[in-house]
Amino acid sequence: MSIAEVAGQPKAKRILQYALTSGKVSHAYLFSGPAGSGRLQMAMAFAKALFCTESGDDACGRCLECRKFEHGNQPDLHIVEPDGSSIKIDQIRELQREFAYRNTGSARKIYIMQRAETMTLQAANSLLKFLEEPGSPVVAMLLTENGQAMLPTIRSRTQLVPFMPLAPQEMLQALVNEGLPQLPVRAAVHLASGLDACRALIQQNGFAEMRNVVIQLGKDSLNRFTAAMMSLQQIMKTELGEQPQLLLSLLMLWYKDMIHFQAGRHESLVFIDQLDWIGKHAYARPAEGWVACMEYTLEAGKRIRAHVSAQLALEQLLIRVQEG
Secondary structure: OOHHHOOOOHHHHHHHHHHHHHOOOOOEEEEEOOOOOOHHHHHHHHHHHHHOOOOOOOOOOOOHHHHHHHOOOOOOEEEEOOEOOEEOHHHHHHHHHHHHHOOOOOOOEEEEEOOHHHEOHHHHHHHHHHHHOOOOOEEEEEEEOOHHHOOHHHHOOOEEEEOOOOOHHHHHHHHHHOOOOHHHHHHHHHHOOOHHHHHHHHHOOOHHHHHHHHHHHHHHHHHOHHHHHHHHHHHOOOHHHHOHHHHHHHHHHHHHHHHHHHOOOHHHOOOHHHHHHHHHHHHHOOHHHHHHHHHHHHHHHHHHHOOOOHHHHHHHHHHHHHHO
16 A cells, blocks of 8 residues: 555645655654554555655555565564553564664664554653664654653654544545445444444444345334334344444434435435435425434434333334424
8 A cells, every 4th residue: 555545644644745755754753643544554655655766755566675565575664562451661672673683784674663652661761762772774653542642752752643533535435445335335434433443344244234224214214103113123123133323323324314415415425325215305304303303313322321222212212203
C-alpha cells in the first residue's frame, strides 16, 4: 500500500509527503488518533516510501526496495508491540541491539511502535535516550490513540502527525475498492469505527440477513402492525434475536433514510436498494415524525441495556412507531 492509497487523513498525508519531497525527514514521529483511523497502514506506507530509491512523495512500488518491502523482506524495518499489557524495557534494549547489529553504514533503519502509550516508565526513559542517540540513521514512528498519554519529554522530541476518525464516505469508498459488497458496506460504515471494525461486521454471520430483516420490519412497522409483530416474534426465535442492539442500530438507519430522502440527499441513503419504496413512503410522515421514530428506537436500546426483555422492548417500540 502507498500513502496515496490509505483512506482519508489528508493532513497526515501532507505532513509525510512534504517530508519526503523536501528531504526534511524527522528522526521521530508521533502518529496520534483514534482506533480505526489508519495509523498503522500510514506508518507502513511511509516506511515503504522512505526505503524507496525513486525519491518521490510516495513509494514507487517498482524498485528493489519497494519489492523487498512488499514481500516482507526488509531487514531494516522493526515492529514493536506490547508484550502482554505493556511495552517493556527489555524490548527497547533488544531494539537497540538489533539496530546496532544491523548497522551497515548510512542505510536508514525504521521502527514502528504500536500502542506506544503502554510503555513502562523504564521503557520510555530508555527509548528517550535511543531517540536522542540512535547511533545510526533511524526513523521512529510511535503509534498511539492518545498522544497526551505519552511522556512530555518524548512528545517534545517527536513530530506530531494527527489522525482523525474516518468519515463514513471515506470508509465506503475504501471498502468498495477492496471488492466488498456495497449494500452491507453502506450500513457497516455507519455502525462501526474504522475499516477493520467494518470488515469484521460485514463478515459477521447473519449481518446481511439482519439487514434484510430490518428492511421488512421497517416497512411493516409503518402500516402493517400485525405483520410486524409476527415477524418480530419469529426473529426472536432465531440467532438474529440474540443481537437486538444491531437490529435497533440498523432500524435507526432505516428511519434516518426517510429524512435523507426528504432532504434530497439520495446519495446518503444506506438502504439505497430500497430507493423506490422509500420514495413512495418517505413523505408519509413529516421529518419530525421520523425523528420521533429514531428517538423511540434509541429508547428501546436503553431499556434493553437496563435489562428489560429485548422482545418486550422491541414490541413496545413497534407500538410507539405505529401510533406515531
